[in-house]
Amino acid sequence: MKRFFDSELELFRSKLILMGESSVRQVRDAMKALVEGDVALAQRVVAADDEVDRLEIEIDEEAVRYMTLRSPVATELRLVIVGMKASHDLERVGDEATNIAKRVVRLAAEPPLKPYVDLPRMAGIALEMLRDALDCFLDGDEEKALAVCRRDAEVDAINRQLYRELSSFMVEKPVTISRALELMFISKSIERIADHATNIAEEMVYLSRGKDIRHSDEVKRHGTSGESGASEPRR
Amino acid sequence: MPSPLLPSSLGSAEGRNPPVVRRPVIEIADLDFHYGTSQALHDISLSIAEKEVTAFIGPSGCGKSTLLRCLNRMNDLIDGARISRGAIRIRGVDIHQRDVEVMELRKRVGMVFQKSNPFPKSIYENVVYGLRLQGVRDKTRLDEAVETSLRGAALWDEVKDRLHASGLSLSGGQQQRLCIARTIAIEPEVILMDEPCSALDPIATAKVEELIHQLKLRYTIVIVTHNMQQAARCSDRTAFFYLGKLIEFAPTKDIFMTPSNPQTEAYVSGRFG
Numbered sequence: 453m454k455r456f457f458d459s460e461l462e463l464f465r466s467k468l469i470l471m472g473e474s475s476v477r478q479v480r481d482a483m484k485a486l487v488e489g490d491v492a493l494a495q496r497v498v499a500a501d502d503e504v505d506r507l508e509i510e511i512d513e514e515a516v517r518y519m520t521l522r523s524p525v526a527t528e529l530r531l532v533i534v535g536m537k538a539s540h541d542l543e544r545v546g547d548e549a550t551n552i553a554k555r556v557v558r559l560a561a562e563p564p565l566k567p568y569v570d571l572p573r574m575a576g577i578a579l580e581m582l583r584d585a586l587d588c589f590l591d592g593d594e595e596k597a598l599a600v601c602r603r604d605a606e607v608d609a610i611n612r613q614l615y616r617e618l619s620s621f622m623v624e625k626p627v628t629i630s631r632a633l634e635l636m637f638i639s640k641s642i643e644r645i646a647d648h649a650t651n652i653a654e655e656m657v658y659l660s661r662g663k664d665i666r667h668s669d670e671v672k673r674h675g676t677s678g679e680s681g682a683s684e685p686r687r
Numbered sequence: 688m689p690s691p692l693l694p695s696s697l698g699s700a701e702g703r704n705p706p707v708v709r710r711p712v713i714e715i716a717d718l719d720f721h722y723g724t725s726q727a728l729h730d731i732s733l734s735i736a737e738k739e740v741t742a743f744i745g746p747s748g749c750g751k752s753t754l755l756r757c758l759n760r761m762n763d764l765i766d767g768a769r770i771s772r773g774a775i776r777i778r779g780v781d782i783h784q785r786d787v788e789v790m791e792l793r794k795r796v797g798m799v800f801q802k803s804n805p806f807p808k809s810i811y812e813n814v815v816y817g818l819r820l821q822g823v824r825d826k827t828r829l830d831e832a833v834e835t836s837l838r839g840a841a842l843w844d845e846v847k848d849r850l851h852a853s854g855l856s857l858s859g860g861q862q863q864r865l866c867i868a869r870t871i872a873i874e875p876e877v878i879l880m881d882e883p884c885s886a887l888d889p890i891a892t893a894k895v896e897e898l899i900h901q902l903k904l905r906y907t908i909v910i911v912t913h914n915m916q917q918a919a920r921c922s923d924r925t926a927f928f929y930l931g932k933l934i935e936f937a938p939t940k941d942i943f944m945t946p947s948n949p950q951t952e953a954y955v956s957g958r959f960g
Contacts, residue, residue: 453893456900457920520944521919 457522461531464514465589468535468542471507472586475542476579478504478549479645483575485556486638487568494560497553504546511539527659534659538589541648541655545582548641548648555634565621565631574610575642577603581649588656600653601671607646614639708734708924712877712907713758718773720753722765727753729931731773735877740899740908742922742939744915745954749928751911755879758782758909759796760789777877794821797870801882803862805854805869810837810846813854813865817873832872839905840868841898860891867898871906878902880910884917896921915955919943927951 485494515536588597618632711734720728743751762768815829837843842864884892925942935951946952
């Protein structure tokens, strides 16, 4: 039986999807700006963050209102809770994309330290993870969600490798320190984006079957992050 | 009863300023009401907005049903019941003036009760009862009113093939919707509902709530309910009463999300009442 407030949930879902699309676009554009040295594009990424921030607030307000007035239970309750958590993760993704974009502007003042190969590869994986995690929201495909969790380790490994590589640049040629540090932070931002994608994937599993797989054997078996290097624990 | 859980900064005992109600249909001003020597309502001032759902909530004996029954003078039937101060105006007219025709008033302000009370007649006759009282004899007009009202009460599809079966043969939820159809058949301006779902199961309740949502497009609705989730789901504004006083009146979202009065918060959280 359709209820008169079902449209509110549909609107809630579509806002979350819109927010997901916006943050994916921010990451993609930030990386494009880095590779192409496109300062104008980087500046647009920074400006676009307001939209993602606004959506996070709207989603939170809508979630609190829905919980207060509609007394949701079961899947509906999980959707509202997951919506709040996922929107927070997406907002952080937007922030990391903005951080990358700001560093692109600073890097543009100097010649590139080295051709950008690993960073775009790493960002490509993080973006795929993010897209897949968001797809799970639409199709409820748990296998895909678990695959996202698995891939986090790949991103962590590239981050650690870049950390070592950029450290040696700095040791050998102190003149590269400022650029190497910017790249190290960009690498770190991408690693964080993958972490947020993993969080979203875990949230989607919670949404579809009500099971919390964070820190569980199910995820550990799939080998997510946890080793140190330049990465921190995910949450 | 202030709760120890609530910070004192939450609000004064006076509550927030009453909301500005655009296009009020009903204006209640400084109303005191007595049953004999016992005062049931104290200094109530409240406006009911057009084509909105206004919910009255509060613990038993708080005066919410008394106030509802004042709105179409149902309390006239009770010995010793009287308004001792203040007034209720509908579209600017004081409804307790001597020259107000009570039957006319009740045509404009219909009522649905807690227990469904179809007459022991057919579904058809239940719906047209008010129209027949008004002297309508034209069969085409009556037929039209039956279909329109039953459709308006979301009951048509369920009963269209048995309009001449007894109203009492319907389920509880259907009977309540039949009573709503009977109410809207005479095209009132306001519908008063006194705990319309308290005798219904959750599915029948959901149907009536859905119906309330549709009815507010055409009618102004005032609903008394003990079910706070129902008030939260169905209403646009909520008035909380306690011991015959209006404690807080605000948009429903505010009453349930950020009540300004500690008593309102304690009640909507289920800590008293």
